[in-house]
Structure formats: C-alpha cells, structure tokens
Amino acid sequence: MADDQQPPVPADVLSEKLEQANRQLLQSEKMAAIGQLAAGVAHEINNPVGYVYSNLQSLQSYLTDLFRLTDAVDTAQSVEDLRQIRKSIDYDYLRADLEDLLRESREGIERVKVIIAAMKDFSHIEEEEFRPADIHRGMDTTLNVVNNELKYKAEVVRDYGDLPEVECILSQINQVVMNLLVNAAHAMEAAGTITLRTRQEGDCVIIQVADTGKGIEQAHLNRIFEPFFTTKPVGKGTGLGLSLSFNIVEKHHGQISVESTPGQGTTFTIRLPIVQPLSGDGS
Ligand SMILES: Nc1ncnc2c1ncn2[C@@H]1O[C@H](COP(=O)(O)OP(=O)(O)OP(=O)(O)O)[C@@H](O)[C@H]1O
Ligand SMILES: [Mg+2]
Incomplete structure (x- = not known):
C-alpha cells in the first residue's frame, strides 16, 4: 500500500452523518421520555387501582352482612330479632362507610380516566x-x-x-x-x-x-x-x-x-x- 492516508470526507457526507446522529439522539431521548412516562403512569394508576381493589373487598364483606339482615326478614321470629342482627353487624357504621367507600372508588376511577385521556393526547407524539x-x-x-x-x-x-x-x-x-x-x-x-x-x-x-x-x-x-x-x-x-x-x-x-x-x-x-x-x- 503506497498511501494509507484516508481521503477527506466530503462535506455532504459529513453533514448527512451529523444529521443521522442528531436523528438518533432525538429518537433515544424520545424513547427515554416514553420510558419515564410509562413508569410514571404505572405508578400513578397503581395507587387508585389499589384502593378500588381493597374497597371492593370491604364491599363484599359488607354485602355478606347486609344479606344476613335481609335473609333474616323471612326467618326472624320477631322484629326484636332483626334489631339484634342489625346491631351485631354495626349497621350505622357500615352504612356511612359504604358511602365513603363508593365515593372514594369513584374518585379513583375518575383519576384513572384522566390519566388515560392524558396518555391519548401524548400518543400523538409522531404527529409532525x-x-x-x-x-x-x-x-x-x-x-x-x-x-x-x-x-x-x-x-x-x-x-x-x-x-x-x-x-x-x-x-x-x-x-x-x-x-x-x-x-x-x-x-x-x-x-x-x-x-x-x-x-x-x-x-x-x-x-x-x-x-x-x-x-x-x-x-x-x-x-x-x-x-x-x-x-x-x-x-x-x-x-x-x-x-x-x-x-x-x-x-x-x-x-x-x-x-x-x-x-x-x-x-x-x-x-x-x-x-x-x-x-x-x-x-
Ligand atoms: N430547573 C433546574 N434547576 C436546576 N438545575 C437544572 C434545572 N434544569 C436543568 N438543570 C441542570 O441542567 C442539567 C441538564 O438538564 P437536562 O434536562 O438536559 O438533563 P438531565 O435532567 O440531567 O437529564 P435528562 O433530562 O436527560 O434525564 C441538569 O443535569 C441540571 O444540572
Ligand atoms: Mg432533564
């Protein structure tokens, strides 16, 4: 090999390479942003979904108690028996808590809906x-x-x-x-x-x-x-x-x-x- 010196890279090739590097940079930043977004959204949705789930479990146990009361309408000997059951299931507390529980669950689901709407807006990210x-x-x-x-x-x-x-x-x-x-x-x-x-x-x-x-x-x-x-x-x-x-x-x-x-x-x-x-x- 007589001459191992590289010929100079033509300006247009160099500029195309720079342009390509810039595109890759933008792409990798976009991927990082999407990753961060996904992690944020997962965290954000996890919380309301967690308490809606635990509220459903409470709801199930409250319903079991309430059914005990309504079933007793047929079997109870007297109104006093019904009152006893009502007392034993702590009816007043249960009633108040049911309302809280439903309100909280509704708020949780609203929150998830807002996040999903925001994600939809964000997913137009390719729109140029x-x-x-x-x-x-x-x-x-x-x-x-x-x-x-x-x-x-x-x-x-x-x-x-x-x-x-x-x-x-x-x-x-x-x-x-x-x-x-x-x-x-x-x-x-x-x-x-x-x-x-x-x-x-x-x-x-x-x-x-x-x-x-x-x-x-x-x-x-x-x-x-x-x-x-x-x-x-x-x-x-x-x-x-x-x-x-x-x-x-x-x-x-x-x-x-x-x-x-x-x-x-x-x-x-x-x-x-x-x-x-x-x-x-x-x-
Ligand atoms: N609001 C701010 N207050 C203080 N320092 C800031 C602020 N914004 C940017 N900086 C500084 O500028 C640097 C560069 O910010 P840039 O957003 O480009 O990168 P980064 O936040 O370090 O990383 P990345 O955003 O890629 O996760 C940060 O590391 C930080 O030192
Ligand atoms: Mg930053």
Whole structure:
C-alpha cells in the first residue's frame, strides 16, 4: 500500500452523518421520555387501582352482612330479632362507610380516566404537522402526566394569561414543558413551588416554568443546553432533556432562555411565534 492516508470526507457526507446522529439522539431521548412516562403512569394508576381493589373487598364483606339482615326478614321470629342482627353487624357504621367507600372508588376511577385521556393526547407524539393548538390544554395534559413526579415535591401554580391558538406541533411543545417540569422537580431539595406562567407579547406567546429549587451554578449556565450535559449521577440523567427542548423550540422558530440564582431558583422562558413564518399569511 503506497498511501494509507484516508481521503477527506466530503462535506455532504459529513453533514448527512451529523444529521443521522442528531436523528438518533432525538429518537433515544424520545424513547427515554416514553420510558419515564410509562413508569410514571404505572405508578400513578397503581395507587387508585389499589384502593378500588381493597374497597371492593370491604364491599363484599359488607354485602355478606347486609344479606344476613335481609335473609333474616323471612326467618326472624320477631322484629326484636332483626334489631339484634342489625346491631351485631354495626349497621350505622357500615352504612356511612359504604358511602365513603363508593365515593372514594369513584374518585379513583375518575383519576384513572384522566390519566388515560392524558396518555391519548401524548400518543400523538409522531404527529409532525404544525397546526393551531391550545397551549394551555397541552400544559394541563402534561401536568397530569408528570403529576406523580411533582406532587410530593412542589406545589404547582398556574398563572395563565389569555393566549390565542398557537401554530405548533403540540405534542413536541408538551414534551418541552414536561422536560422543564421534571427538571424543576429534580431541582427541589425541600418542598417548593413551580409556577407555570403564560402571556401574549405582540405576535409571540411566552411560556415560563419557574421553580424555587437549588438553582444552576453560573459555570453551568451556558452548558445546560449541550447534549449529554448533566449534573445528575450516572444512570439518573442522560443530559438530553434540554438539548432536545432547545431543538424543538428552534424548529418552531422560537427561543428558549434561562435565568437562575443559586439557592433561590430557576426560570426557563420560551418564546414562540403565534404563526410560523413560512406558513403564515406573511403580514
Ligand atoms: N430547573 C433546574 N434547576 C436546576 N438545575 C437544572 C434545572 N434544569 C436543568 N438543570 C441542570 O441542567 C442539567 C441538564 O438538564 P437536562 O434536562 O438536559 O438533563 P438531565 O435532567 O440531567 O437529564 P435528562 O433530562 O436527560 O434525564 C441538569 O443535569 C441540571 O444540572
Ligand atoms: Mg432533564
């Protein structure tokens, strides 16, 4: 072999390779998000299903008692006998508890229904079309999905302004909001507050996710949007959440920025055009 030097890789091949790597990155982040979502949903559904199941068991034992009473209508010698049975099954307690038990079970099933509706909204994740969408509805759906990660750590305050429909791929905006919410929850060392704020500013909408968590060190601030940058222990964070969010916002011709004070909290601000520049009326 006279010359073992590799010829330079042509620019278009390189760019195709980069593009491919970027696609793989997005795909792996999407898989991680779906995994996290599935784990969250399983946990969230497990709780109501658990108490509805145990309520059904109580219901069965209450019914056995109640049948004893109604069957005795035929066999009892006197009304006094019936009163005795009624007393022995602690009828008053049973009656009150039955009502609680049914109400609680109904609430549990309602909760499961809400989660399933949220999952349905999320499953449009492959939809790649820009269309006018209700950002607040997307945010509420997202809150339902990540509620399990948030509820023990933070109170969530919704400070929603008046927003028009925004031309976007809503499932992707949901994913950005989800990443920001999960990051905010992870940043909480003690119980705190996460505020979701929205407003219209000219031909843009502003979405803010503010937390009262531990904040971001100055030295990290300009690195957090880098792929694989994470301060979480190995196996905990992939460091892809914010880089994916950055890509999504960029694809929407918007901007994402961050302000943080260590020890006090962090605010992420997303600015999105209400109408996409190419598909709008151009005015
Ligand atoms: N709200 C926040 N408060 C404090 N630090 C934050 C906040 N959001 C992001 N960070 C910092 O930015 C880093 C990168 O965030 P990013 O979401 O990209 O990755 P990750 O959360 O570490 O991992 P992944 O989201 O892939 O599970 C985090 O590790 C954390 O150090
Ligand atoms: Mg993250």
